[in-house]
Amino acid sequence: MAGNIFGNLFRVSTFGESHGIALGGIIDGCPAGIELNMKEIQYELNRRRPGQSSIVTQRNEPDEVNFLSGIFNNKTTGTPIGFVVYNKNHKSHDYHHLKEVYRPSHSDFTYEKKYGIRDYRGGGRSSARETICRVVAGAIAKQLIKDIKITSYVSSVGNISINKSYQELDLSRESIEKNSIRCPDPNTAEKMISKIKKIKNRGDTIGGIITCIITNIPIGIGEPIFEKLHAELGKAMLSINAVKGFEYGSGFDGTKLTGSQHNDLFQEDESTKTNLSGGIQGGISNGMDIYFKIAFKPIATIMKKQKTIDKHGNFILIEGKGRHDPCVLPRAIPIVESMTALVLADYWMYTKLSKYSSIKKN
Amino acid sequence: MAGNIFGNLFRVSTFGESHGIALGGIIDGCPAGIELNMKEIQYELNRRRPGQSSIVTQRNEPDEVNFLSGIFNNKTTGTPIGFVVYNKNHKSHDYHHLKEVYRPSHSDFTYEKKYGIRDYRGGGRSSARETICRVVAGAIAKQLIKDIKITSYVSSVGNISINKSYQELDLSRESIEKNSIRCPDPNTAEKMISKIKKIKNRGDTIGGIITCIITNIPIGIGEPIFEKLHAELGKAMLSINAVKGFEYGSGFDGTKLTGSQHNDLFQEDESTKTNLSGGIQGGISNGMDIYFKIAFKPIATIMKKQKTIDKHGNFILIEGKGRHDPCVLPRAIPIVESMTALVLADYWMYTKLSKYSSIKKN
Amino acid sequence: MAGNIFGNLFRVSTFGESHGIALGGIIDGCPAGIELNMKEIQYELNRRRPGQSSIVTQRNEPDEVNFLSGIFNNKTTGTPIGFVVYNKNHKSHDYHHLKEVYRPSHSDFTYEKKYGIRDYRGGGRSSARETICRVVAGAIAKQLIKDIKITSYVSSVGNISINKSYQELDLSRESIEKNSIRCPDPNTAEKMISKIKKIKNRGDTIGGIITCIITNIPIGIGEPIFEKLHAELGKAMLSINAVKGFEYGSGFDGTKLTGSQHNDLFQEDESTKTNLSGGIQGGISNGMDIYFKIAFKPIATIMKKQKTIDKHGNFILIEGKGRHDPCVLPRAIPIVESMTALVLADYWMYTKLSKYSSIKKN
């Protein structure tokens, strides 16, 4: 009910349901004077778009963003940036049979109980279509913090994983975008794609893991004690549809180590020899690479018959219709990067405030 | 700099450094008329206290909380609850040798860089001593949401893990508090304690995992889309010192499953047969148990010589002095539960607002 | 830069410039299940519309609102309500001569200095056109708190004032809407209108005062100590374009009284004999009528030649062009009521949280 604003200084409000007229948002707090590259914004939307390859949903949505305010002569003006993306292809009739049904592992049931009313046309507000607004805002945030590089890629699909560290991979845009699964290791990518195709043919879906790397980040970003950098990154990632887990640096594996194995020793130049800390100490960036992993469950909508109940407690059989993603991961890449950029943009601004400096009388 | 307030409706502000005069906090937004059980508050503080067993630090702190406002005749009055805990045993002289040193995997370096000034007496604000305020506030939050049951226990230490699901364990307070590691499986507990003792004798430290279970939770708690219940729980856990990862429900393992394996089918009574969702769908509690895991790295302070640098870039050798924890986990149990209670208290209040109802003219 | 969100629980974000493509907003936190009367929303917009009478600007804008989300089958769903109002009639060419000019008592100068860039087409973000979003959101807020009655009217124009207390006036909608100045005292209204016409003919503008009355308000609304009800009402009113002052209850005149004259004595039914307090004690509504006054300065855009400077410090002569309001007050009535409704809606929700009550497990 009240969770539709993200960030404090670089604040994004969003609205919109999967089958409504439009989705959109407002960015409040974007500094004035940023020259925006509109192509980069559309590029990110295209990476999130349905229909972009054979392993994602074949729905066709142009997903074009219209900016309504806050930009003048291609520059941000410091006033709120309003934007909308119209839903061209909602096909509400596809969903009428779901009016009173609680689909398994969807949020039909919880929305109905929480609000007492529900837009039953598709996922409504809980649909991943909502993330389109995150990508628009994130693409602008990326341009605010352009010196920082955010890269993410698919590191696992089901039980197929890259068995190289991120340092061993070519993480250039070209390398990651070369294949439809967005995995920079070509052999693994091929196996992942073939796995997804098999799963799709069975009408099923599959989960996986995305790895995200932040490089060239200034020291000092993060706001202890409750808003440590990794805590806010974790929250941002966990707010993405289908995410079940987040770890950074040594993560869950690090729990098996001793302190003497885990400690990152400093070098003369203030960098550390190892980086099990994952670039963050005490909730504040230390200038080393930040890296983290995000676990995505398999999508709940499957093209197979499932038994479920309706709101009167009657059992019924349902089966996914239409065109759905067999695996959320390739389209989630720009969402992960967008949320990362939103966190960093917000915190970057706080960082300007941590040390005292006076503002002179003009 | 600005991250010392947690929550929105049940808001906690905290202050205090490990070696300052006192730590404390303010709870703003606690409803009026809650009859407080003061013994339960001290009980939680005692579970967090140093010196409570042979596998935790032997420092001796009474950790008594003084409430200064907001409570009248033992009931909350709706005004802010101020509290302080004085540091009885700070021993600042122990720390003078660390004045210009950056200890490995501590936040000495990042605080120095971010703020340009640092309270070098111990961890200062970044010390886990700060969590004492979380436990005070959390103990009150628990009393606000007393119908909900929050239980946590140590499920792994290093590579020793409980190999039972939480349903197979006796999760009564007695069972968990029976041993000093707070593991409800007696055999595993024994192995964990013996492991920690070995590690401690070597002057080293070890990480581990805490599992937390929320039962008897109402349906409808959580605020999509950015403040989904699990996102806020994740943030709360990741804000605790030494935490490197969070997963809920099926977590990272769930990424290996297919949709047809992962979906939780509804039963006639609106419960689900399985619970891989972990009690949350679309960011909102569905009434099933919520369960999640938190990864703790090994504590960075070890009783072994380590090479590090000072702020001038000179190498020096340091070695932990005094009395430190070999394993943070048993003392982290009340902290995990407190942060969970703070999240739930805050969201519980939002839940009252999601459906329309008028307030009549009195 | 970051001041475009109003409220905490019933939160409104707005965007849009006077000569951009559209203005709009998002309401986050509106409870689910409110049946909306769309005609009432448009009615409020019509009261704010240009061109509605001979004493306001003759610009012609339909000012139709498009709701994009958050409403399903005419009821709020608890998800964010997005809306846009397109600018049909912007005529940007009218404003090109103002590109580098700082108009006197406008915010051209301060925006330029603060942001380093400025949308010079009219007032941009600082134009009162922005208030259209306040009226949309306020009209919904009014429906949330429908038991409370908010009424405002023009009580002074220049030195012409109603010399009756609000209790002596007919404050029905019909009475206030009967004349174009929205003054419920017909004789005074006539004088005001004739005054405004004279002022308009001279190419000048004139200020005035609006009085606002809140009746049938529950006891207990307001959040001490910083967010007292009158403090938030004051902020809301002062945020409206052209407002220079706010007083409630006895106001500035009350400073001349003694305590024994000013104290409101209680009666047996808990009402008070007098109401110099203005319905608020200690920042919390006491159930008596709330009444306050808002001072509006004369509009800065006049149809007379004025000497001013451009951004290079050169003197130039300017003169208002186009169609402007000679007096902001009649069109400000719905804005005052909207901001009042937004404050009350937000605080109404807080009021549900002040006393403890448990939420049962469903």
Added chain:
Amino acid sequence: MAGNIFGNLFRVSTFGESHGIALGGIIDGCPAGIELNMKEIQYELNRRRPGQSSIVTQRNEPDEVNFLSGIFNNKTTGTPIGFVVYNKNHKSHDYHHLKEVYRPSHSDFTYEKKYGIRDYRGGGRSSARETICRVVAGAIAKQLIKDIKITSYVSSVGNISINKSYQELDLSRESIEKNSIRCPDPNTAEKMISKIKKIKNRGDTIGGIITCIITNIPIGIGEPIFEKLHAELGKAMLSINAVKGFEYGSGFDGTKLTGSQHNDLFQEDESTKTNLSGGIQGGISNGMDIYFKIAFKPIATIMKKQKTIDKHGNFILIEGKGRHDPCVLPRAIPIVESMTALVLADYWMYTKLSKYSSIKKN
């Protein structure tokens, strides 16, 4: 219930009741590296102290502040600054007779109704004793924005007013502090003091007006559209006990002027010839002096018999006991200045964020 935090970037949380153990607060967001002048902080507290002259309450409280964190070697560290002020002289027994009584024009009634429970010992949270925390925080805020000068003085008591503009007065600290009423016009001051003494002898109280002037303020402070500088100043002032009105610049008198009379014409150096705008245009400071007036009602506690009711609706006679202020104004001066400083400190920090500038990789 949730209104005890002021500010966003420079955030103050406060707690404490008039007859509790202590009052205190936390400043979160104060930049690191400010060298604090502790004497100035105590100086402000002394100006607010009871017992400082014959025209204020003769209660005796040392009002000493204890800082508990956030300051190291006399400098702010960027971590939260916790502080407490103990109540030395609460004399709770004085108040027992008020247990069930609703004093006229106090908030006994509204607190009882809102929270269902009330600390009846004096005003509890609604007592002006609460403002001690505002003065501590404000005194630190003043040191953050030390280039800006904030001066306030008593300009009216009852119907006795200074009939000079602020520019004609000597506003040095010495001049204002020379007399016990803090009025920089000696003749008027004498009349005011003699008026207050008469009022006091009758057991009555009297209201008045404080004028506040901000000079040497940078251009660009204020956050449109809802958080305009004057809106936030208004809210801050209206949150002070006994305040009934706020006006800035031309204020209520400005409503009588025409646009051509009211507009402030620019001069070549970007200053304005006149300053009816009061230093703020479009919610943003324009570098000219900011000036505003605050109306204080007479204090409700009088030393005369008054008829009132108790919580059972029975009439009873009450009479103020103990030592109360006949006029709140001289002691309100540091409170007004503190709240002004808190607003400016918060907004000063936002001002650093309005224009884009990158943070380089360190």
